[in-house]
Amino acid sequence: MSTRKSLLLVALLSFAASAFCNVYEVSTVPDPKVTCADCWVSNPDGIVSTDCVDQINFVAQYLKNNVNVEMAYVVIDAFDEDKYADAFDFAQTLFNTWHIGSAENNAGVLVLFALQSRDIRIHTGGGLEGLLPDMECDMILEDNIGYLSEGDYDKGLYGIATDIASHLVTDEAQAELLLGYKPESTEPIKSRTRYMIIAILAFVLLYVLAYRKWNANKDESRAKLLEDTSTTQTAMGCLSFLFPFPVLFLYLYFRIKRSNLRNVPYPCPKCRTDMKKLSDTDEIVYLSPAEQTEQKLESQIYDVWLCPKCGEVHREIYPGKKMKHYSTCHTCGARALEFISVRTIKQATYTSEGEKELTFKCHHCGKEEVTHRIIPMLVHSSSSSSGGGYGRSSGGSSGGSWGGGSSFGGGAGRKF
Amino acid sequence: MKKNTLTTVIVIAALALIAVWMVGRYNTMVTEQENVETAWGQVENQYQRRMDLVNQLVGSVEGMAIHETQYMTDVISARAKATQVTVDPSNMTAEQLKAFQEAQGELSQALGRLLVSVEQYPELKADEHFMKLMTAIEGSENRLSVARNTFNEQAKVYNTYIRKFPNNIIASIFGFEKRPYFEADEAAKTAPKVDFKSLKN
Structure with a gap:
């Protein structure tokens, strides 16, 4: 085979390889949190088996429930190498885009696996750098990289998950992680x-x-x-x-x-002098008997202003405190009519209206007034307004979200 | 309720509104400035962390063949230079930052050349302690780039905020100044990139 032919073959092969391989950007990696609240693995290319995904999910959920750590797995064919310098760059961007790790302790960890570039990386969030220093991450990779090199991705990736978990469930780790930490807010x-x-x-x-x-x-x-x-x-x-x-x-x-x-003193309309307000006893002279009664009942209040110079009188009427207890008497016109009693003349039924008799008495002229009122017909009350209908279905596949963590670039990566 | 009082109340309220608005903007500027300084603190932390690792590295290879090479001498002299250049975060100028970046960049490059040369020394590749230091230095370089990016992002947020109208008026009254950025290092780009991963395998 000539050199040119072999070059062509290589080009074709690499083209074919790239055509069958899915290249991801951070924005195109499927977010497992969207699928369900207790999904932690993004395995869009089916590189690991569903059994393995379930097992890793179980470990991740255990970490979330017990030590409030969020562990994400991204297992993909390849990331876009034109856009991201290396696996670190991709992992860092992905980490801070998804905000892996709860906001309280910033404890998140991302395991990134890219098949084409043979990259495996454990990327730690800011709150996990103490418990999972780079050296430990490298040791974890060291222990499991053999399986990955052999192509047993299920075993290698599950091994990494359990190794990470074993670092985070010790008593000291638990104490540190559950202590919490709150970033400053503006x-x-x-x-x-x-x-x-x-x-x-x-x-x-x-x-x-x-x-x-x-x-x-x-x-x-x-x-x-x-x-x-x-x-x-x-x-x-x-x-x-x-x-x-x-x-x-x-x-x-x-x-x-x-x-x-x-x-506030009134200016006299005639001579502009400030008028004087008369006391309750002095003003009686200027009030009619009906008005006096009203003043006494506190249904209306009268202020009488007298000009000291020219004797001009000005009256001001204010609503009294007990104004609402009284209505105006039709006989004497005073606001002194008080409600005395009510008597039912005819009971209301479901088929006909009833009638009642109200008695009022005027405190000024002493006259009684009687009024008749209609009692509305009774209505059958319906106990439950909604007859049938369906309950709102809960459960199902409601998604969750990541907690809001951020990474400062911790972790370790290797080629397998 | 007189007309004069109404005018006075409205004028005072308008002044109060302006004052409150200014206080709000001023406080945001202080917060943003504080964020830049925190980000700078992270950058310094990471440089310090790397410096500690370099010290360990220099100490651990003492007595080995590599210690006598030109690569090692370069690292040691670059380290000495990098420790001398410091930046005052509250009064940072573009020149200061550039000098700082150059000194640190020189150390990065010297370190890079040294680590490439490690290939020639099989006894080092077998040394577990040395390889752990490799991992640590790799992590340190990663964190440095993240810290530098964070600093640049924060500085950008702050610079944009104080230069927008009408914030620039308040900024100039209270003396908020633009912060310099880390420039993309041209020399670092051309320096040999150490592939730590291939070293480990």
């Missing part, structure tokens, strides 16, 4: 800034709202002003739980301002 600073910005914005918004409501009806009655601003005050009260600073100050300020409103 989150609080950012969220604090956001919180402060929202708090200040909330403050400004509430202030502007209060300002507008307060000044919108300056010339109308104070009672109406208080009524209009009560929702604003409630809003401030609620938000001051979220933002004690500065909304709580605004809330307190606004509350005091509102409760003081009754006592």
Whole structure:
């Protein structure tokens, strides 16, 4: 065979070899965590038997459950050698892309097997460098590399898994791994800034709202002003739980301002002098008997302002504390009608409406008022609204995810 | 509730907003800067770790044939040079980092040449302690490259952050300066790459 022919043959053979071999990038390696929560082996090319995968999964799951270590296996034909300098580069990138190892102890380990380049590498995460130093990883490889060289990949890779596990289940290892470790987080600073910005914005918004409501009806009655601003005050009260600073100050300020409103002197409409508020006993002269009753019942509160200079009188009516207990009497017009009793005239049934009689009594004129009300028809209550239907199926193949570990480049690799 | 008060409140709130925003940005810059320094700490750690291993290596081959070669003399002189060049992480300049990288790179190359020459000394290849040191040095080189990459990534995050508008204004007010990167080492690329794996087999 001439040199040219043999060269051609070599080229053809290598082409054929590359055509039948799957070349992976980090992003194209199937992630076992996507398949199921307790899968740890990525074996897309079927290099190891399913029995072996099950056995390694069992060891890995044992490690996860007992010492919180995540052990990943990636068994592939080849990695893209144009993109990754060597097995170390590929393993390091894969490790930090998947984030193998739980966030608490950063204890993850990746075993990478690439058939074409004959690479076997144990890649350790930052939290395992103490328990699995490079030298130990190299020893583990040393002990199992014989099987790999002979082509008994099942035995070699399972042996590596059990050897790794044996380093991690000792009492000291367990103590170290379960102690935990928490990486520093930068989150609080950012969220604090956001919180402060929202708090200040909330403050400004509430202030502007209060300002507008307060000044919108300056010339109308104070009672109406208080009524209009009560929702604003409630809003401030609620938000001051979220933002004690500065909304709580605004809330307190606004509350005091509102409760003081009754006592702010009125300017006399005629001579602009500050009017004086009369005490409860002095103002009786200016109130009708009905109004006096209301004042006594606290259904309405009357403030009477008197100008000391020209004798001008101004009256202001506020809702009383017990306003809701009373309604307006149809005879005398005073808000002094109180509910006394209720009597059922006709019981409601499933087929017809019922009727009841309500009795009210006016505290001012003493007259009784009787009203009739309809009792709604009874309705059959249905005990369970959902008749049939299917329960939500749980279980099945719900995937999991890696814990969030990172590697600083620990581990050891060999050619077999 | 007077109109003047409303204006004052809004102006104060606007100032407070700007202040809070600035404080937030400033704190992020401090955090990012701290991350760069932590990454630098890792780089120094890894260089120190390698230095310890080189010391062990030099000690372990004493009295052996390889100890008298030019390769060994190169390693020893490069080691001496590398220990002298240090970098102040809080005040790092591009020149400093370059000098540091050159000194360390020289040691890497001297080490590489030495390890290639090990092929000629079968008694070393049979020495278990020596071979363990090989594994350790290999791991150390790997960690170094990871630490350098992490440092570059962190420095990039930090540099990008402080140079973006309007962060650059805050950065210049408070004196946050750009951090230099590790350059891809041209000399290291051409140096003989030690295939540790073939050494072991």
